[in-house]
Amino acid sequence: MAKFNTPSLANSAPNTETAQWRDYLELTKPKVVAMLLLTAMVGMCLAVPSLPPAHAVILGLLGIGMQSAAAAVFNHVIDQRIDRQMQRTIHRPVAKGRVGTSQALAFGGLLMVAGFALLWVLNALVAWLTFASLIGYAVVYTVWLKHATPQNIVIGGLAGAMPPLLGWVAVTGTLDPHALLLVILIFTWTPPHFWALAIHREKDYAKAGVPMLPVTHGVEFTKTMILLYTLLLVVVGLLPWLAGMSGLIYLFGSLALNLGFAWYAWQLKFHDRKGLAWQTFKYSIWHVFGLFVALLADHAWRAIG
Numbered sequence: 267m268a269k270f271n272t273p274s275l276a277n278s279a280p281n282t283e284t285a286q287w288r289d290y291l292e293l294t295k296p297k298v299v300a301m302l303l304l305t306a307m308v309g310m311c312l313a314v315p316s317l318p319p320a321h322a323v324i325l326g327l328l329g330i331g332m333q334s335a336a337a338a339v340f341n342h343v344i345d346q347r348i349d350r351q352m353q354r355t356i357h358r359p360v361a362k363g364r365v366g367t368s369q370a371l372a373f374g375g376l377l378m379v380a381g382f383a384l385l386w387v388l389n390a391l392v393a394w395l396t397f398a399s400l401i402g403y404a405v406v407y408t409v410w411l412k413h414a415t416p417q418n419i420v421i422g423g424l425a426g427a428m429p430p431l432l433g434w435v436a437v438t439g440t441l442d443p444h445a446l447l448l449v450i451l452i453f454t455w456t457p458p459h460f461w462a463l464a465i466h467r468e469k470d471y472a473k474a475g476v477p478m479l480p481v482t483h484g485v486e487f488t489k490t491m492i493l494l495y496t497l498l499l500v501v502v503g504l505l506p507w508l509a510g511m512s513g514l515i516y517l518f519g520s521l522a523l524n525l526g527f528a529w530y531a532w533q534l535k536f537h538d539r540k541g542l543a544w545q546t547f548k549y550s551i552w553h554v555f556g557l558f559v560a561l562l563a564d565h566a567w568r569a570i571g
């Protein structure tokens with residue numbers, strides 16, 4: 267796809283402003299990482315019948331958080347050229363030159379090594395799986411997939427879906443099929459989460475030459491895909507209950523949230539109005555938050571009941 271951009275660190279913005287601690291915080295995509303950590307913590311709690319050991323929770327969340335933050339920092343460095351071309355990202359610290367490429371790389375490298383070391387204390391499996399997720403997002407998705415195919419975020423979404431499994435492995439040291447159900451849940455949620463935003467920001471992506479679905483296949487097709495994925499999510503959302511991993515609190519909570527998401531997707535497809543794609547994106551964030559709180563509440567209820 268010659269007309270689409272490929273990442274390059276060339277053409278760096280001049281470093282005209284001084285970096286502040288807030289710039290370094292912004293590089294870590296703190297709100298996304300906070301949500302990833304919530305899903306990791308739910309994985310930790312569901313891995314054991316009562317409470318997971320405190321040291322596994324603390325080291326696990328710190329390690330997964332640092333590695334996720336490192337991946338986000340590397341994403342800022344690699345994407346700096348396209349970030350400068352999009353309204354949504356034009357003010358980012360590396361794109362604007364407030365943080366230089368080498369400083370950002372050093373910061374990301376430090377977070378990556380420290381995060382890996384903390385997880386290594388727990389067990390080698392969680393350390394390597396988390397590192398693989400970092401590579402999946404920072405290298406496979408950001409460097410390659412994002413510019414290669416409109417299915418970029420579907421495949422790349424696997425890295426962002428991993429934290430519940432990482433949390434689970436942090437506590438048990440082994441892989442469990444139940445943890446995979448949580449991964450599949452986020453994996454199915456990611457396309458409607460992102461494509462709603464991509465419709466809202468379609469011009470940005472077209473201008474930057476990134477082959478996101480609304481740019482390559484049009485907005486109508488993307489709305490259809492969003493609807494299909496939300497309907498699939500209604501079905502996938504039943505799996506933790508069908509597998510006996512979660513009870514009725516989760517079942518009714520997730521059904522309400524998933525049907526709510528499908529309703530937004532239906533409106534977007536058949537009764538679109540100004541700002542609805544953005545509202546659907548915002549809903550997706552509350553939706554994934556609610557889904558994991560429901561899993562946690564359900565588990566707590568069963569543990570004390």
Ligand code: HEM
Nearest residue numbers: 297298301302305354419422423426427452456460551554
């Ligand atoms: C490949 C997978 C994903 C893609 C492409 C993606 C894309 C995005 C984008 C572009 C934004 C920025 C919107 C803006 O600038 O206002 C965003 C925001 C957000 N995403 Fe995702 N996302 C992915 C996976 C995830 C996952 C797995 C989670 C957590 C479970 C998540 C949670 C969030 C949150 C909480 C925000 C809001 C951040 C803020 O307001 O600063 N995302 N996502």
Ligand SMILES: CC(C)=CCC/C(C)=C/CC/C(C)=C/COP(=O)(O)OP(=O)(O)O
Nearest residue numbers: 298333334337338396399400403425426429
């Ligand atoms: C270790 C581990 C679990 C790693 C995963 C880390 C991580 C931060 C995943 C979140 C995915 C995400 C925000 C994608 C958006 O990237 P984008 O480049 O498409 O969006 P942007 O344009 O806002 O940068």
